Amino acid sequence: MTKIFLVLLSLIAILQAQVPKILRVYDKPNDSGKAIIIEWRDEPDSTRSIVGYEIYRRAADEDSFYNIGFALPLSTSYEDASTTDNKDYYYYVKAVYRDTSFVSDLSLPVRSYAQWFHKRRLNVLVFAIIICGLVIWYTERAKKGEKLYVRRISGLDAIDDAVGRATEMGRPILFSFGLGVITDVVTIAALSILRKIARKSAEYQTKLIVPNYDPIVMAAAQETVKQAYLEAGRPDLYNENNLPFLTSDQFGYAAGVDGIMLRERPGAVFWQGYFFAESLILAETGHSIGAIQIAGTTAITQLPFFIAACDYTLIGEEMYAASCYLNPEPQMLGSLKGEDTAKMIITILFIVLVLFATLTKLIPSLNNLYLKIFDWFTAQ
Amino acid sequence: MRNQLPLIIVFATGLLVIVTFFIPHEPFGSLEQRFLVWYSIVAGFTMLLGLDSLVRYHLIKIRDRRSGWGYSLVLLSGLFVTLILGFYSWARYQSPFKLGSPFMYLYSYVIIPLQATMFALLAFFIASAAYRAFRARTTAATLLLVSAVLVMLGRVPLGGWLWQKIVSLIDLLPGTNLSGLKGLEVFARISDWIMDVPQTAAKRGIYIGIVLGGIAMSLRIILGIERSYTSGS
Numbered sequence: 001m002t003k004i005f006l007v008l009l010s011l012i013a014i015l016q017a018q019v020p021k022i023l024r025v026y027d028k029p030n031d032s033g034k035a036i037i038i039e040w041r042d043e044p045d046s047t048r049s050i051v052g053y054e055i056y057r058r059a060a061d062e063d064s065f066y067n068i069g070f071a072l073p074l075s076t077s078y079e080d081a082s083t084t085d086n087k088d089y090y091y092y093v094k095a096v097y098r099d100t101s102f103v104s105d106l107s108l109p110v111r112s113y114a115q116w117f118h119k120r121r122l123n124v125l126v127f128a129i130i131i132c133g134l135v136i137w138y139t140e141r142a143k144k145g146e147k148l149y150v151r152r153i154s155g156l157d158a159i160d161d162a163v164g165r166a167t168e169m170g171r172p173i174l175f176s177f178g179l180g181v182i183t184d185v186v187t188i189a190a191l192s193i194l195r196k197i198a199r200k201s202a203e204y205q206t207k208l209i210v211p212n213y214d215p216i217v218m219a220a221a222q223e224t225v226k227q228a229y230l231e232a233g234r235p236d237l238y239n240e241n242n243l244p245f246l247t248s249d250q251f252g253y254a255a256g257v258d259g260i261m262l263r264e265r266p267g268a269v270f271w272q273g274y275f276f277a278e279s280l281i282l283a284e285t286g287h288s289i290g291a292i293q294i295a296g297t298t299a300i301t302q303l304p305f306f307i308a309a310c311d312y313t314l315i316g317e318e319m320y321a322a323s324c325y326l327n328p329e330p331q332m333l334g335s336l337k338g339e340d341t342a343k344m345i346i347t348i349l350f351i352v353l354v355l356f357a358t359l360t361k362l363i364p365s366l367n368n369l370y371l372k373i374f375d376w377f378t379a380q
Numbered sequence: 381m382r383n384q385l386p387l388i389i390v391f392a393t394g395l396l397v398i399v400t401f402f403i404p405h406e407p408f409g410s411l412e413q414r415f416l417v418w419y420s421i422v423a424g425f426t427m428l429l430g431l432d433s434l435v436r437y438h439l440i441k442i443r444d445r446r447s448g449w450g451y452s453l454v455l456l457s458g459l460f461v462t463l464i465l466g467f468y469s470w471a472r473y474q475s476p477f478k479l480g481s482p483f484m485y486l487y488s489y490v491i492i493p494l495q496a497t498m499f500a501l502l503a504f505f506i507a508s509a510a511y512r513a514f515r516a517r518t519t520a521a522t523l524l525l526v527s528a529v530l531v532m533l534g535r536v537p538l539g540g541w542l543w544q545k546i547v548s549l550i551d552l553l554p555g556t557n558l559s560g561l562k563g564l565e566v567f568a569r570i571s572d573w574i575m576d577v578p579q580t581a582a583k584r585g586i587y588i589g590i591v592l593g594g595i596a597m598s599l600r601i602i603l604g605i606e607r608s609y610t611s612g613s
Contacts, residue, residue: 192608215430320593
């Protein structure tokens with residue numbers, strides 16, 4: 001009798017272990033609504049082959065449950081992205097084996113709703129406010145007449161020399177935005193450099209060629225160059241055909257620009273914008289024709305190639321500083337100073353957090369606090 | 381007003397995109413995606429602008445018999461042949477991208493090999509640029525040369541082979557037994573350290589600068605301080 005009782009007890013235990021248990025059913029946080037997450041725990045029977053989990057749902061105004069999705073074996077959660085907001089839903093999970101299935105208990109009612117603030121992005125908001133506040137504060141100080149120092153950027157100082165050299169050699173100037181599109185901030189930064197170069201080329205009456213990869217960038221470049229020629233008092237020199245569209249194919253563009261360089265043999269070449277694998281193909285061709293080359297990009301992977309092949313390279317943020325450097329109005333310089341101060345604050349924060357992380361190894365009780373800080377800083 | 385209107389549009393749009401980043405609730409949640417769709421539509425139409433520029437530029441070159449006009453003829457022929465084959469494939473096979481269609485034949489056997497050829501040139505350009513960059517003329521260039529050689533040795537089988545030979549040679553000295561060090565793959569370890577520590581540190585430093593510079597630049601654009609993208613002064 002005792003043996004039978006024990007066998008029955010262990011059978012119940014085995015069956016219970018195979019039944020998935022719903023842990024949490026909740027509204028998906030920080031979303032635009034219409035989504036509920038179901039989390040469960042299951043210890044599948046190792047002697048049987050599990051196929052997966054079926055998720056069943058019933059709305060408060062419905063009579064029966066419907067299968068709304070399937071999760072693979074070893075899954076422990078499912079996102080139901082087909083709910084109606086502010087409506088009660090009930091869920092259960094069915095563990096499906098090849099020969100049988102086990103059903104969980106019913107969940108408590110849950111509703112989905114949209115959030116008005118993404119709480120996991122609070123860190124971004126705090127830093128954005130600090131950085132914007134600094135930029136605006138320094139801009140206002142600069143407007144009041146405070147002198148702000150900007151270090152020399154040799155790549156930008158060399159623009160006049162490069163344009164002058166091309167003029168003396170009687171050769172044109174070539175400017176390329178690379179594969180950047182107008183939504184890249186670096187392309188807009190490159191436009192301000194183009195404006196300066198175009199103005200100089202108009203003053204020196206040197207031909208400026210700008211082959212383009214993107215038609216929108218081409219239109220913006222044409223407007224910029226036209227305006228620069230107008231400012232220099234030489235609108236008659238502006239020729240739209242010197243700023244043609246080539247192709248929107250990466251290596252087709254590289255081949256096209258290489259061809260222009262070999263035929264026109266520019267005296268000065270400017271690579272300003274966003275570049276990919278074609279960077280070295282372009283810069284080495286520029287080097288082979290003996291042109292003075294000034295590059296600038298925010299593509300970190302392409303920077304070494306430009307540094308190796310070009311005479312001057314604007315590294316990352318120097319590109320963004322170019323417009324302030326070339327047009328040193330108080331407002332521009334103020335924003336640059338604000339950016340530098342933000343960088344200093346972030347560097348100090350890095351040092352403090354690195355020291356704190358090291359300290360947690362010596363005082364393990366600080367680990368929880370460190371993990372909370374780490375989690376807060378991790379943007380979503 | 382002609383100069384002010386673009387600045388007002390940029391300010392309003394920039395502010396709206398920032399707000400949508402923090403508010404998932406509709407109608408803000410999907411606004412960024414909607415703006416991207418609008419951008420795609422505008423970008424699609426601007427391809428016509430590009431096509432117009434390309435055709436006009438090369439037609440003028442051919443008309444005036446400027447130097448290299450033959451290349452322009454090849455380019456325009458290629459452009460129109462691709463266009464005609466694309467339309468033909470569309471009509472004949474319901475899609476220009478159907479395998480076996482003339483358009484896909486052109487893509488697979490002309491465009492891809494041409495792209496691959498251009499990409500392959502990179503190997504030679506890397507060699508010539510590396511030769512110039514690694515000339516040990518200054519302390520910095522020497523450091524670059526040494527670290528580059530170590531990284532290269534750590535990334536190729538030759539590095540492992542060389543390390544084993546070095547250990548074997550030292551083992552020839554009387555009283556030394558370094559055979560245990562053979563499996564250490566020292567060049568690979570040095571290479572990993574260079575890539576993980578100094579290289580990553582420098583890269584992250586540049587990256588932080590780029591991000592902060594990007595934020596400041598974006599702010600200048602939104603506030604109308606940066607106006608280089610407009611034709612007005």
